[in-house]
Amino acid sequence: xxxxxxxxxxxxxxxxxxxxxxxxxxxxxxxxxxxxxxxxxxxxxxxxxxxxxxxxxxxxxxxxxxxxxxxxxxxxxxxxxxxxxxxxxxxxxxxxxxxxxxxxxxxxxxxxxxxxxxxxxxxxxxxxxxxxxxxxxxxxxxxxxxxxxxxxxxxxxxxxxxxxxxxxxxxxxxxxxxxxxxxxxxxxxxxxxxxxxxxxxxxxxxxxxxxxxxxxxxxxxxxxxxxxxxxxxxxxxxxxxxxxxxxxxxxxxxxxxxxxxxxxxxxxxxxxxxxxxxxxxxxxxxxxxxxxxxxxxxxxxxxxxxxxxxxxxxxxxxxxxxxxxxxxxxxxxxxxxxxxxxxxxxxx
Numbered sequence: 001x002x003x004x005x006x007x008x009x010x011x012x013x014x015x016x017x018x019x020x021x022x023x024x025x026x027x028x029x030x031x032x033x034x035x036x037x038x039x040x041x042x043x044x045x046x047x048x049x050x051x052x053x054x055x056x057x058x059x060x061x062x063x064x065x066x067x068x069x070x071x072x073x074x075x076x077x078x079x080x081x082x083x084x085x086x087x088x089x090x091x092x093x094x095x096x097x098x099x100x101x102x103x104x105x106x107x108x109x110x111x112x113x114x115x116x117x118x119x120x121x122x123x124x125x126x127x128x129x130x131x132x133x134x135x136x137x138x139x140x141x142x143x144x145x146x147x148x149x150x151x152x153x154x155x156x157x158x159x160x161x162x163x164x165x166x167x168x169x170x171x172x173x174x175x176x177x178x179x180x181x182x183x184x185x186x187x188x189x190x191x192x193x194x195x196x197x198x199x200x201x202x203x204x205x206x207x208x209x210x211x212x213x214x215x216x217x218x219x220x221x222x223x224x225x226x227x228x229x230x231x232x233x234x235x236x237x238x239x240x241x242x243x244x245x246x247x248x249x250x251x252x253x254x255x256x257x258x259x260x261x262x263x264x265x266x267x268x269x270x271x272x273x274x275x276x277x278x279x280x281x282x283x284x285x286x287x288x289x290x291x292x293x294x295x296x297x298x299x300x301x302x303x304x305x306x307x308x309x310x311x312x313x314x315x316x317x318x319x320x321x322x323x324x325x326x327x328x329x330x331x332x333x334x335x336x337x338x339x340x341x342x343x344x345x346x347x348x
């Protein structure tokens with residue numbers, strides 16, 4: 001029996017407390033219990049992100065996110081039944097309960113069935129842009145090589161991917177590409193393999209994917225070379241695989257305060273006026289998981305951005321999903337955001 005107490009959260013807490021448990025325990029699940037430690041519901045990382053898409057926040061009550069129709073098994077059943085048969089598709093954890101409904105253990109799919117989902121090892125990092133918004137830092141330096149706390153941000157992104165289990169990389173390069181290639185070479189310094197997708201001209205945020213060799217049918221991770229984030233890449237990948245998506249788009253909620261009174265109308269009639277409303281919307285976080293079969297929609301050797309690829313996939317009835325990011329995220333595209341990230345990394 002493993003120590004399941006570290007997975008417990010009480011029902012009157014906020015969702016942020018469940019997130020802390022999920023991340024700290026590394027089990028990708030939290031167990032919502034009452035005062036007597038009886039199981040009321042389960043919360044996975046996917047439950048959290050689906051709740052965010054419904055409009056809840058990390059400050060909302062845990063009960064907004066928890067799954068009350070969870071699958072569980074009692075100890076007596078566990079002793080009598082073939083446990084392998086209870087793992088339905090998509091279920092990775094099953095609580096084992098005593099006769100009072102208290103959690104005794106967590107049964108894990110990979111431990112019971114002896115195999116795991118196929119892991120993704122390949123990442124493509126888009127590092128070919130000129131970074132005009134980041135001038136003058138990029139006048140003689142490619143944007144991904146701009147340093148944050150003494151280290152190129154492309155190296156920060158590379159290390160994050162390596163820590164998440166990635167070992168094969170493709171860097172798309174164009175502007176001042178020699179600086180990137182000379183610094184990273186074949187990746188052996190980091191214990192990984194780095195290949196380069198040489199853009200003869202700027203191909204956009206998706207065009208370089210056409211240059212990735214067709215060596216595998218497995219999905220691969222795609223990241224912009226100017227995004228610094230604490231996003232759990234394995235959660236993103238698990239989400240993509242669990243729902244069998246063609247493209248999964250990581251997205252971040254942004255808020256914008258309109259500095260005026262906004263008028264809502266029906267024809268010429270004023271319905272209402274709202275003073276300085278706060279607008280909340282999802283923006284692409286520059287991190288994606290993509291199945292190779294989608295690459296066929298990219299026109300060869302033409303400028304092609306990620307929204308074009310996503311829209312083509314949707315128009316051809318491929319499943320495209322959104323994965324909300326609640327972790328730290330920053331697009332280092334302007335001098336002011338570079339300063340913010342540098343200061344935040346220094347304080348950490």
